[in-house]
Amino acid sequence: MIKLNDLKISYRIGNRVIEAVNGVTLTIPDGSIVGIAGESGCGKSTLMKAIYGDIQSPMSLSGGSIEYGMKGADGLPVTTQTIRREWFKSISYIPQSSMNSLNPVIRIRDQFTDFPGTDSNKKRVLERARAYIGKLGLPAEAMESYPHQLSGGMRQRVMIALATFFQPELIIADEPTTALDVVVQKEILLLLMEVQELMGNTILVVSHDMGVHYQVTHKMLIMYAGRVVEYGDTESVFADPQHPYTKMLIDSLPTIGDDSMRGVLASMAGAGGDRAYRVEPELIEVKPGHFMARPSQSVGAAA
Numbered sequence: 262m263i264k265l266n267d268l269k270i271s272y273r274i275g276n277r278v279i280e281a282v283n284g285v286t287l288t289i290p291d292g293s294i295v296g297i298a299g300e301s302g303c304g305k306s307t308l309m310k311a312i313y314g315d316i317q318s319p320m321s322l323s324g325g326s327i328e329y330g331m332k333g334a335d336g337l338p339v340t341t342q343t344i345r346r347e348w349f350k351s352i353s354y355i356p357q358s359s360m361n362s363l364n365p366v367i368r369i370r371d372q373f374t375d376f377p378g379t380d381s382n383k384k385r386v387l388e389r390a391r392a393y394i395g396k397l398g399l400p401a402e403a404m405e406s407y408p409h410q411l412s413g414g415m416r417q418r419v420m421i422a423l424a425t426f427f428q429p430e431l432i433i434a435d436e437p438t439t440a441l442d443v444v445v446q447k448e449i450l451l452l453l454m455e456v457q458e459l460m461g462n463t464i465l466v467v468s469h470d471m472g473v474h475y476q477v478t479h480k481m482l483i484m485y486a487g488r489v490v491e492y493g494d495t496e497s498v499f500a501d502p503q504h505p506y507t508k509m510l511i512d513s514l515p516t517i518g519d520d521s522m523r524g525v526l527a528s529m530a531g532a533g534g535d536r537a538y539r540v541e542p543e544l545i546e547v548k549p550g551h552f553m554a555r556p557s558q559s560v561g562a563a564a
């Protein structure tokens with residue numbers, strides 16, 4: 262269980278201090294997938310880096326604390342000061358555009374054996390790694406490849422394989438599917454879910470995509486301007502959002518049968534009322550090669 266107690270993280274740029282995370286208090290239960298959403302610049306990545314223990318200038322922990330609820334190799338509780346020793350072993354980080362973070366001049370096999378803290382018996386590591394990447398849907402040949410020889414989705418799978426190789430208790434994934442096409446996005450998210458089911462680790466996933474959060478997470482944390490404005494079980498947050506900002510984020514998701522565009526569509530159809538337009542708009546060519554679904558007035562509709 263991770264506990265954040267009035268956590269404050271700031272950046273100092275000259276005389277200016279930006280409170281990027283401004284007093285966050287919450288508890289993250291073990292074995293849950295927690296989604297973090299909020300607009301650009303609200304502090305999601307800063308919070309993730311702080312939990313990962315990657316706090317370096319100009320970033321600083323300006324208040325509060327993080328309790329990790331895990332013990333290190335020395336048997337002592339892990340703290341902000343000692344968390345770095347747990348990197349790759351108990352806690353791993355899948356950064357934004359991580360598929361481009363693989364060292365381009367090192368074969369995938371060597372990325373596994375050169376891993377910090379890995380077993381010194383390379384043969385044993387490679388055997389394990391081969392079996393493991395197979396489980397994550399990668400062909401054995403991928404081990405012999407350089408990163409550029411793999412597709413974006415495969416590189417992201419390799420990143421996930423590297424990040425989960427030591428079965429860490431906590432995985433932080435900062436926008437793990439950005440820059441992937443939607444089909445691969447779905448595969449990667451399913452993979453993360455499978456890994457979590459298999460290993461029972463806690464996963465924190467940052468994403469701008471509320472659909473992703475709905476599909477994948479157990480709990481949702483909504484951030485706004487450095488603060489948490491809502492936190493709860495995903496089902497409850499989506500079914501009954503409490504904070505106006507959460508409502509806005511959820512309302513921005515189009516749903517089948519969505520009626521919110523009714524008035525606009527009706528006026529586009531020149532219907533003069535908000536009911537008189539055809540439910541299935543026709544796709545018409547507005548400019549050569551450029552089509553739009555223009556609503557048209559329905560037969561017998563009142564003007």
Ligand SMILES: Nc1ncnc2c1ncn2[C@@H]1O[C@H](COP(=O)(O)OP(=O)(O)OP(=O)(O)O)[C@@H](O)[C@H]1O
Binds near residue numbers: 272279281302304305
């Ligand atoms: N290295 C840095 N130096 C100074 N300010 C920073 C730095 N990194 C982030 N910030 C500032 O901290 C605030 C929070 O940024 P952060 O990257 O955590 O937001 P975010 O929610 O992850 O945004 P995005 O969704 O765009 O990744 C922003 O105001 C940002 O400008």
